[in-house]
Amino acid sequence: MTLVAIATGTMFVSCSSNDDAPTEPARETEDTTYEVSLSLAGEYTDVSEEPLGRADAGAPKKYYGVNVYCMKTDGSESSYSKYAFGVFDNAADMTITLLGGYKYKFECTSVKDEADSLFIQKDYNDCFLYPFGVYYYRYNFYCYYIKDINKFITSQTDYLRHIKNGKSTVEGTDLQYPRMDRFYGELEDFVPSDGATASIPMKRTAFGIKVIVNGVPDGNLTWTDTNDGNYGYLRFDCEGCTGTDKSEYPQIFTFENVYDCWKSEEVYTKDFTIYFTWTRANGYKQYFNESITVKRNVMTSITVNLKGGANDVTIGVNEDETPMGNEDISIEYDGGNLNDTPVDPQE
Secondary structure, three states, rough: OOOOOOOOOOOOOOOHHHHOOOOOOOOOOOOOEEEEEEEEEEEHHHOOOOOOOOOOOOOOOOOEEEEEEEEEEEOOOOOOOOEEEEEEHHHHHHHHEOOOOOOEEEEEEEEEEEOOOEEEEHOOEEEOOOOOOEEEEOOOOEEEEHHHHOEEEOOOOOOOOOOOOOOEEEEEEOOOOOEEEEEEEEEEEOOOOOEEEEEEEEEEEEEEEEEEEEEOOOOOOEOOOOOOOOOOOOOOOOOOOOOOEEEEEEEEEEOOHHHHHOOOOOEEEEEEEEEEEEEOOOOOEEEEEEEEEOOOOOOEEEEEEEEEOOEEEEEEOOOEEEOOOOEEEEEEEEOOOOOOOOOOOOO
16 A cells, blocks of 8 residues: 655744754755655555454554654754654545755554554544654643644654554553554655655564364353453453354454564564463353464464363464464363262261
8 A cells, every 4th residue: 555645834844953944955955845755565565455353344444653754964963853743544645745955764653443443532632642642631641633634744843652652542441452453664864856755664563363262062261361350461352252163253463562573673472371261051160271472463373172072172373474474272171071960968
């Protein structure tokens, strides 16, 4: 998918980090401007046309957050300064005008709703919170106002503060591992020219967990990443798997540290333990768990086999190089038969 960015009239300002007008570079002045297209490349191109998870009918909502920085090309500056930022949900509105005499750095993330959706805070003048917060509002909230969506805002002080983190505000709750698909990328030392395109290489900074239950002989099966039955970092769709038919519950999660995941040259991983509770038909609860290592851009499948007349369990893992790879785990668990045994109290 190609992203393009449009600049507003306010783009014609100094990019310098001080209040002085920028020094006029050789052959170009600040009055020279270029309209530049942004495009997302790398893994983003490979997977954007095939949504992962999300089996429901409507198309998932997708948002793009971009920070733009600049530095003079005449050698008078040694670090980038803030230039512009913006959040978009419409690719056609994303265009930006860049000034001559500077080189630019772009930071970009895409967030796609899956089981979770980005929350719009109505109590604070309609704004996004994490991961697109910019302005400090109150009560430690950083907001990006909806009225500013689909345009770049020039600023030498403000920027999208949290796009390197996975933390996202969902239904009024901040989640460290939201159920959203996420990409991140950067491009440095871009020098604009007529008709140029800034192509930002993107990497997926998300992982998947799929629980496959080959039928529940009796009662229901639930799972979480805490041993007390409450939500931990991960939230799963299934409130209670029942029935003897095979059921699959895929889920995509954003890593907590998006930037570290993107930057890592090794396969980025995170360890979790998934705790299962089998509530039998008579109300008796049986517990078992499986430790897994999730990997960037890999769907880890946990297959649970409850077998033996109403009674056993198995679990398993395997890899498959699809847009998001697959890794399967198999669990075997013997819960024992449910037999009605008369109790004969003796004096």
